Amino acid sequence: MDPRSGAQCQDGPVRIDGVRRVVVVVAALGTLLTALSACGTAVRDEGEPEGVGHAGPSRAESHDPTRIPNVGDRLQRRIPAESGQVVAVYGEGRDSAQSTVVLYTRHGTAWQRTRSWAGHNGKRGWTTDHRSGDRRSPVGVFTLTDAGGVLDDPGAGLPYTQDPSFAAPRWWAESHWHDFDYVIAIDYNRVKGTPPNDPRRPEGEERGGSIWLHMDHGSGTSGCVSMSKSDMEYLLRTLDPDRHPVVVMGDRGELAA
Known part of the structure; x- marks a missing residue:
C-alpha cells in the first residue's frame, strides 16, 4: 500500500540387485507398477511449483509447455502474446495468506520455470472483486511496469x-x-509509467490500489x-521491460478456472 496514505499493503526408486529368477523379477515389476499407479495424480509437473496442489489429470495428460501450469483458459487468455516473463502467484486457498511465487520465462513457444519462492498474500486471502480495506489480494493478470523503494536501485530492469517516502510509518x-525497501508495482488500478506510490486511482478509490510485490514480514x-x-x-534484476512481464495471481481454484 501507499506508505504516504498510511494504508497497510501488506518419486522412491525400486532396486532389484542380482536377481536371476524370472518369477522374482516379475513380482518386483508388479510391485513397481502398483506403486506407480498409486501415485496417480500426485506426480508433480516439473513446471509446477512445490507446495502447489495438483488437482487435475496426470502429468502425461495435462502438461503443455506452451501454457503456464495450473492456470485455466480464462486467465491464460489474458496473458499478452508478447509477454516473455510471467510471475505466477499460487495462493494456497481462497482464505489463506500463504502462497508460492514462481517466475516462468518463455523460450520460443515453451514456458520454463526459472525460480520459485515462498510468499504471502492478503491476510484474508483472495478476491475477484477487490475493494479498499478488504485485506484480500485481487485475482487476475496484471502488467509489471514500475519499481521503486526506500533502498537504492539494486540494478533493476x-x-x-x-525515495525515502516509500518508508512504512513508524507507528x-x-x-x-522494511516492507517497502523494495517494491514492484502490480498494475491494478494505477497509472502505468509512474512511481509505485503514485496516488492516482483510475477506477476510483473504492477499488483500492497500491497493490505491490514487496518485502516479506512473515x-x-x-x-x-x-x-x-x-x-x-x-526479481528486480531479472524482470525485463522488453519482455513485457506480467503477474498471474490468485488462489488455486480461481487460477485453474
Missing part, C-alpha cells in the same frame, strides 16, 4: 524510483518497517504479495 509494528498483507529481500532483488 524496470524503471526504479528511489506500524517494527516487523513491517505474515499476510493487506492485499500485496510479499517475498524475502533476496527474492525481491532477484
